[in-house]
Amino acid sequence: MISVKNLYKDFKHDGKAQRILNDINVEFKKGERVAIIGPSGSGKSTFLRCLNRLEIPTSGEILFEGKSITDPKCNIDEIRQNIGMVFQHFNLFPHLTILQNITLAPVALKLYTKKNAEECALALLEKVGLKDKAHTYPVKLSGGQKQRVAIIRALIMNPKVILFDEPTSALDPEMIKEVIKVMNDIAKQGMTMIVVTHEMSFVREAATRVLFMDNGRILADETPEELFNNCQNVRVSRFLQKII
Numbered sequence: 001m002i003s004v005k006n007l008y009k010d011f012k013h014d015g016k017a018q019r020i021l022n023d024i025n026v027e028f029k030k031g032e033r034v035a036i037i038g039p040s041g042s043g044k045s046t047f048l049r050c051l052n053r054l055e056i057p058t059s060g061e062i063l064f065e066g067k068s069i070t071d072p073k074c075n076i077d078e079i080r081q082n083i084g085m086v087f088q089h090f091n092l093f094p095h096l097t098i099l100q101n102i103t104l105a106p107v108a109l110k111l112y113t114k115k116n117a118e119e120c121a122l123a124l125l126e127k128v129g130l131k132d133k134a135h136t137y138p139v140k141l142s143g144g145q146k147q148r149v150a151i152i153r154a155l156i157m158n159p160k161v162i163l164f165d166e167p168t169s170a171l172d173p174e175m176i177k178e179v180i181k182v183m184n185d186i187a188k189q190g191m192t193m194i195v196v197t198h199e200m201s202f203v204r205e206a207a208t209r210v211l212f213m214d215n216g217r218i219l220a221d222e223t224p225e226e227l228f229n230n231c232q233n234v235r236v237s238r239f240l241q242k243i244i
Ligand SMILES: Nc1ncnc2c1ncn2[C@@H]1O[C@H](COP(=O)(O)OP(=O)(O)OP(=O)(O)O)[C@@H](O)[C@H]1O
Pocket: 011, 012, 020, 038, 039, 040, 041, 042, 043, 044, 045, 046, 047
């Protein structure tokens, strides 16, 4: 579904180019649920952001269903509809209600009429126990509630894959549980997911594959069983000991 070839990303720091992604090569298949772990600054967010063109790679190619999304002429709206994203800090619009936050993009892109979008949004809100919040503003919601809304905002676009960038790392333990539950439910329905997370309850329950990133490279690509029971990579097992 997604094919990443020789991906490099450099950022300028004090006039000097710093290599953040260093020759990433990886394939993601339909239905896979990939967890990406690794130390802070290793390039996990930058990698995820390249996958839906929030970041433009310095070089290399990313194909989505055979079509280049690194080509400057590609249709960004189409990419963002197919490749949803959920952020650490939710990124809801503070001046819009929950319902407006969820329905804005699908109506603007003419995926739904306003009425249909609202019906669909309410049905999704009901599934995560937030239907009564439809007409309130994000400021009135807890972090866990906001993140569930952000997940619905991604889901309503009917994406083929959803990228999650540390969706629970800004949350308290109780709220982490409720968000992980929603993510595990989405996983059960067969959604393709690429998730930067150190939340091992997601990795154990839902991930089919775990990538370990360090210094802009993918150093390990394993199943969760291999990772937890039989990790051969010293660098990875040291990191795991620190976070578990
Ligand atoms: N827009 C940017 N401009 C300049 N440097 C950047 C930019 N975005 C990221 N970087 C740098 O790239 C490196 C990797 O950042 P990135 O956010 O991808 O790491 P990460 O693995 O997601 O880390 P964390 O676990 O802390 O979220 C960092 O050194 C960061 O300072």
